[in-house]
Amino acid sequence: MKKALVILIILTLLFGGCQTKREVKESNTFHKLIPNFQYFQMIDRNNGWAIGENMGENKVFITNDGGTTWVTASTSAIGDIREWFFMDSDHAWILYSNETLYKTEDRGKNWDADEVPFGMGKLFFINSGGEYQGWALKEYGLASGNVPVDVYKLINNKWILIHEGELPNSTSASPNPLPYEGEKKSFVFLPDVKTGFITVERCEPGKSSLYMTTDGRYTWNKKIIPLLSRFDEEYISVYSLKLVDGEIIWPISAFDDVRGDFEEVFLVSKDNGNSWKEKASFVSKNSPREVYVVDEENWYVLFEDELFKTNNGGNTWEKLNIPQGTFQIQFIDNKTVWALASTSGGTNLFYSENGGYTWDKKF
Template sequence: MYRLTFSLLFFFTAFFTLSAQEWVQQYPFPLLSQLEAIAIDPSGVAWAVGDKSGVLHSDDFGSMWSILEPPASDPVFRDVLILPGSGGTQALIAGTNLHLTTDNGQTWTSTGFDEIYDFGGLQAIDAQTFLAFAKKGMARTQDGGNTWEELPYPGGVSFGYPPHGFFISESEGWMVEFALNSRVFHTTDGGATWTQAGTQTFTFARGIYFFDNQHGLIADNGYLYESMDGGVTWTALNAAQFPSPRGLWVADDEFWILPDENGSIHYTEDAGATWQYVYPLEYSPAYKAVTSLSTGDFWIAGSFTTILRTNDFANFTEQIPGIKSFLTSIDFLDDQKGLAVSAVGNVVRTSDGGAIWENISPADFVSNQTPLAQIYIESEDVVWLSTFKGQMYFSSDFGDSWQTLGAVGDVVSDFRFQKTGPQEFFAIEFNGHFYHSTDGAASWTLVEDLDGIFTDIFFHTPQDGWLAGYDGQLLHTTDGGQSWETVQPGSDPLEDFGLIRFVDDQTGWAIPRLGDHIYGTDDGGQSWTLVNMPVGTFWQDLDFADAQHFWLCGGASGSGIALQSVDGGENWTITLGDAPQMLAAVSCPVSDEVAWVAGGAGQIVKWVVCSGDTPVFNGIEGPSAPCLGDTVQYTVAATAVDIFEWEFPSAWFLLGNENTAQVSVIVGEQQGDVI
């Protein structure tokens, strides 16, 4: 595999050989992080941090975000603080330790402690005094972060997670546990001693704020509580339970915001008397952080590196580009041409192996949030597409336009099809309706109403086919679905199956919906061999390049995994184990040297093997003399390249994903030569 670097400072190219084989994140963004905190300075400098050692930086109110080299390989950075009066160039990040930059993230100074570690919230008391809350204590600096003192919690108290804290002065503050049955503590001596404030506990507190020494707020699981007596007693402000608040932001005395895990944002403009909520996006990131300026502009950050900007909570700008809806299916014709679809009507396309992914989503698909389920590329131009509700579509121009075909009727929640001839299709509904079409999916005939719940279909020929489903439903037909035989690969007659695939009429695989094993056959399903897997999960898709090379993917909410076999399925290796969301689809069209997986958060990841081919590019296309402030595109035509890096003059701003053959930039004041 090769990395190709382009520089428009005084254009040059360089090649770097990477590892022989690895996964490359192609879409929608190189970093898919659960953002935990966001901060912005009135100058426009902004910071956001999260898991996967994620550190993002912007100089223009978030119009363009850059991924910075992190100060350490922390599993998660929980908070970021812009130092007062620094114009945003100086920032403090909380992770396992504390990390300070005074030059916009170019260099970092890290502070470690013997007893106190694993930091959470940060707070500035004044221009020189900052606080950091950790599991075993609090850290305090009074010289702008140059030196720190440890303040262990009295009596050796420690918490499973860093508590939330808030001080109204150098001496007086409160903290609440980030744990089940959260307790509230109070100090009046700067954290030297703490006493429990009252006896009330909270389900799982998510944030704390005090206006003065009497009036405070605590965000809990489902409710926002208010205290008017210094935290001794608390009253819920909302009658109806919020879904899953994950933070608290107080913009002023009356405007308060609760970002939610389910993709909603609750807010009040009258100090909790009334509440409103919005779902800004078609997908549902877990929002955890909010920041704002006195101008009335707000930024909300969450999972999948989602950052939104709004000034009215009715119109939102997504500042990290790319479709992040759940991709349900991906298919490649060869190592260049591919398509992927989402559960809410999105369609993306590539003609260069994923160097550029183009959003070609039909407007009606997106407006109706059409639940696209399965895509099949038949040839250079011909593509077939289905929805979970059994509606079929056809394209004769590789997705530029779509023709509506037949629908099968009432569908519970899932529909899978397979093309077996020039005009012939078979399909199965989740509820057991088995269909046949002989006119190119224009119309469907119900062949049989099978008893059970079915998840997959595979026909090797128009006569020889298989169905997989729950409660031991692994069915085989040799007469085009007129009759079915139940097959039991393992010892459990009620095992739930999720996938069935055959390489030819003899070699196939039956994949349990959830488990740490699969079944293989080499005699057409007469006998089966159990193969233990290195991990158990919810398996979602299997594809093969030939009888020896297989890919299997799956996962659960918050994690995705991909496995490879190079010996006909006898042994499997985890090649991708840390995808941020479930991987729902895999495509390996030509060989074991290239494959794609897709799934939650809109992620498309490519497996590439260094072939030894010399990278070739045909020069950069784009304006050679762009004007200051213009947003322009540069494109390079390249082969045998899997990672793209672009360099521009420092005053230019790169928009979005850098790892692509086509980028957009905002032209800055400094000049560059394009050669």
């Protein structure tokens, strides 16, 4: 009897141990071989974050080996992830649809939850002298190409409404309110934490615009840029502004329905957005998916299955081949680049260490 009991215990331990090992192996295989990412952001050559799906739920992932393997670093929340902001390898913010904002300062090991007065919108944070300052552009949902918005500021660990945007058929209490018309495509602040920009894309020729604040968010004014007058009869797509070496670079794309082509234009400001000049442009037959500004000279324009590159500030452009289905490119410098591509079974991640001339598959 004792012998049988001992054999039973040994078999239980053996099979139990095998079961545990098999579960771990399957979990690692899932993350390594069939991830389904919608967005990723590399912080440096090794460390990065991603938003993806795991068993039908939105999750946060991290990598520390350049994107070869990913593990979950998710909050305990259940629901839809609506927005995120990844500052560095340790600090991240994740906004859920149930108006809960999660923050981590230790690479996702621990998350602090905060109930906030917004469930979707755009987040922006700055590390100013060791203190993290934050803003939120609260959105109320897209309606016929228009998105009403308000601006919130993180003050004494509380989110305070500091600018009330314009609503249809109503008068805002804020001076020079952000317009109801148009989709707000990007939301950024400069390191002085006073100068901020919101790009607005309209579904009408010549109506896309740039709004600017110089008092840290309270008052927003439409920025008049005279050189854009040549696009009065064209549809303008706007992209995120990038601050590099004291300059602000703003890419736009204008569609000429008479010629049937697009002109990608790079606007540059050297005085914190007060005045703008056209630095470079080129014409394409397709609309860009995204425009990436790495530094003052290296820019990339992503089309469907095409990538155009300049390393001299737009004087000349070169076409690069990219993995099929690529919908996001991520640069650390002009040599180190990743490409996220969609497949029938999820997503694949590719890596290049020569600026996109050749690619190796990460997963």
